[in-house]
Amino acid sequence: MGREGGHAKLRGVRDLAGTVDRAFAAALYAQDDTGLDTGASLLVAESERWAAVGRELLGRGEAYVRQAWERGWQPADVLRLVRRDLEERHLRIAGDVIAAEARRYARLPERWTEAEAWWGEDGSYAERLAQRERTDRFTLATAFLEVFRLLIRLPSIEPVGPLPGDPADALAEHAHIEPRMLGRIRALLAKAEATTYPEEAEALSAKAQELMARHTVDEALLAAAGGGKGPAQVPGACRIGVEPPYEEAKAVLLDAVATANRCRAVWNGGFEFSTVVGFESDLEAVELLYTSLLVQGTAAMTRAEAAQRAGGRKRTKTFRQSFLLAYASRLGRRLAETVQAAEREVSGTAEHLPALVARDVAVTSRAEEMFPRTTMTRLRGASDHAGWEDGTAAADAAHVGGRRPPLPR
Structure with a gap:
């Protein structure tokens, strides 16, 4: 019985990941905004597992911002572009994703934007986010997809410092x-x-x-x-x-x-x-x-x-x-x-x-x-x-x- 329950849980996780994959495929790589509605609708359809959706979005976002760091970007640069191209809600969500990714490291490089994972456990993020933003799930899902679309389209630029977690950064000395x-x-x-x-x-x-x-x-x-x-x-x-x-x-x-x-x-x-x-x-x-x-x-x-x-x-x-x-x-x-x-x-x-x-x-x-x-x-x-x-x-x-x-x- 326990084994069957474990299999069911695993299938549920895989199903949710597949839904998120389809939402991202529809929204993030299209040349116009039509796919945003499709992607957001797919995410919102998982209403019974909305907490899990929020946790999955945070995890995907961490990977996207890490990719941005590897392309030479830093948090302040990303937030500046989000502020220019999107809205205040997007800026707050981008800050959340950056804060989530920063938890991986015991030490951040100099001039790295400090951020705090204010929501506690990731499983409570979706609920806490809705309380903060005071809006519906479709709007929140759309905002996440728009932030992620901006992140994946960032080109490579000249790096100006070490990446978070780089062992050499801990040894570096600056006057x-x-x-x-x-x-x-x-x-x-x-x-x-x-x-x-x-x-x-x-x-x-x-x-x-x-x-x-x-x-x-x-x-x-x-x-x-x-x-x-x-x-x-x-x-x-x-x-x-x-x-x-x-x-x-x-x-x-x-x-x-x-x-x-x-x-x-x-x-x-x-x-x-x-x-x-x-x-x-x-x-x-x-x-x-x-x-x-x-x-x-x-x-x-x-x-x-x-x-x-x-x-x-x-x-x-x-x-x-x-x-x-x-x-x-x-x-x-x-x-x-x-x-x-x-x-x-x-x-x-x-x-x-x-x-x-x-x-x-x-x-x-x-x-x-x-x-x-x-x-x-x-x-x-x-x-x-x-x-x-x-x-x-x-x-x-x-x-x-x-x-x-x-x-x-």
């Missing part, structure tokens, strides 16, 4: 910005973003940039002298989201920040990110400064628009595009000047310091190895004169350097 200094930099930039007094913000951000530049010089000198502990440091890479609107101007700003901090940035407009190549502590500096300057630039643009409206002029998308392009272009020169001055103050010979030159060569070589076929992109023109002038003025007032006079226009 991060010292925690106390990192805390100071973050606090300075946060105050610079929050204050409404330009002179105060300039002083705060100037100090943050000085700390970043000093750390780069100190690290380069230490490595050149052979004083580093553990294996030699090598350039790494990270991805930073560059999302609409005005993604071209944002990519220019990120490139300027990366170049000033001895990194290289390669923009992928189709997938809405830039890959930044550099030493780990410099990558951290780029992430912090780019985020802060983008916040400052957006706030300045909003104030400039308000002033234009108060003067009776209607602002447009071209104003905002021109503003941010001017802001990014001007900041590129200001950042280079600021960093050179800070390095010269530390070393006395910043432009010819062999340790820094060796660092630049290593980063350039790594970037060319990762991206041997990059192309130049022609940006849309800045056609609004007022936007360009206001953006240039905002860059001159941006808080990245000392109290030197603005560059000639």
